[in-house]
Amino acid sequence: MAILEEMSALLQKGRAAKVKELVVQALEEGVSPEAILSEGLLSGMSIVGEKFKRNEVFVPEVLVAARAMNAGVELLRPYLVEAGVESKGVAVIGTVKGDLHDIGKNLVKMMLEGKGLEVHDLGVDVSAETFVQKAIEYNAKVICCSALLTTTMGEMKNVVEEAKKAGIRDQVKIMVGGAPITQEFCDQVGADYYTADGASAGDVALKICLGEM
Amino acid sequence: MKWTREEYIKHMTFEKTERQMFVELFGPLIRLDEEWREQGATEEEIGMVGFDWDFVPVVNCGGHxxxxxxxERRVLEDTPEYTISTDGYGRKVKLSKGYATIPLPLDYPVKTMDDWLKIKPRFEYSEDRIDWAQVERAKQLQKEGVLVLAWMEGGFDLPRELMGEEGACIAYYEDPELMEDILATVADTTYKVLDKISDHLLIDNLCTHEDLAGKSGPLVGPSIIEEFIKPYYRKIWDMLSAKGTKLFSMDSDGNMNPVIDAFLDCGVNIMYPMEPAAGMDIVELRKKYGKKVAFKGGIDKHVLRSSKEEIKKELEYKMQALMQEGGVCFGLDHRIPNGTPLENYKYYIDTAREILGMPPRDKDKCGWARQAF
Structure with missing residues (x-):
């Protein structure tokens, strides 16, 4: 549909005001909220994510695109609720205890939202107990842990252990990422998935929520 | 071994290399000292001077x-877990004790042009930015072989410090006039300071700190660098290089591969610390860029926590003949990580010296200076 293709293209350029205009126009033309979301907004953000993965666009371009997507989603939200359209899954995300870095975590959050997931951002310096309590509270299928420091990455093991202690380890997948994190480290601490970049994290989280991983 | 400025400049400009340079750029990460003490390290080793490191002594040119x-810096709250204070930018910052060495901001002073205009006078030129006594001191030390450094603010880093990473990244698109004004102001000030100083003293090395990349790539791409950062860099570098400055070094962790060309175009000719875990391979980059850019670092710090075989493998690859033609200060790609056994660290040094054809470590020779500039 031409209007949704245009919406997707404008979203990729970060044109929030134009995206909002087109969301209104599409609704007036009778396009379903679900189609606007998936074919206009999420498809645009997905292309941005792929370009980001290939280093064809960078953080500023991702941020302005995410802002445009969120502007469109906010307008659309009441219509999505009315139509009974649900998110594709729930994730909680945060930077581990002792670590105050947030740009990597924020990028992953945007990529997950761009996949249609409901994401609860727990912020930075998040304790293992909080990760698990919030995962239970929001019925999350994914816990995403971020760390930038070699001195804080060990906290990820505490999140895994805390999930076991709370009895939810088989109900939730734990994803880890950040500058010092590797697949080897992920295996070592007993987490489920490591991804090297935010866009790949979005792909994996979506597959988890759809039961494909 | 202590190098002279002349030797260092010739080495880093590929002019003359009689000996390889093997350095420790940053030193240990927090808490490594406790681990090494338990393993029997001497106080000289804890202080890094007990390993007979190569280094060139440096002095600041006297410009601010x-x-x-x-x-004013003030401590607002101090607990066993963290300290909250205010820093030189007027930000509230938090240091997580036992985890980090650098406090991180909890807020930022610039969100709008009005915010910037309030603090802009603190970035404008004034006579008190030059410490003429320090300029004279640097001039004397230079005659004794000390390398003279001039620091300039990072074109990405300064707006990031003022606005936060996301605020700065958004501003390139949504408030470009603000970004241009910040960079034009600091360009004008830096130009005036360094132009006046370099009329009296030859600045050897222009240095900047950007830290603009993560493991999967840089935060900003070539087009942002070309549009916003290049005019600032070129204004300073063109002036200084015309007056004889040979070296322009930039510090950035992470995967810088997509923006190396853009920064070379800005005048940068030394990059560090070249982080292998983020995909930076100094051998491949030397093949690609030849003598256009020199490197410092490049050796994977994480390998020190693995086996001696892995350490040797990393050193043999990074220190192959192609890399011994000048333009490299071999060293770890950042601070020595926790969990590095002292025995492995010594093996790393001894093996590297052997590969580089250097004499065995002289335990009586004490020497080290941070080489991250």
Missing amino acids: TGILPAF
């Missing part, structure tokens, strides 16, 4: 190009 006057 950053915020002046800085805001």
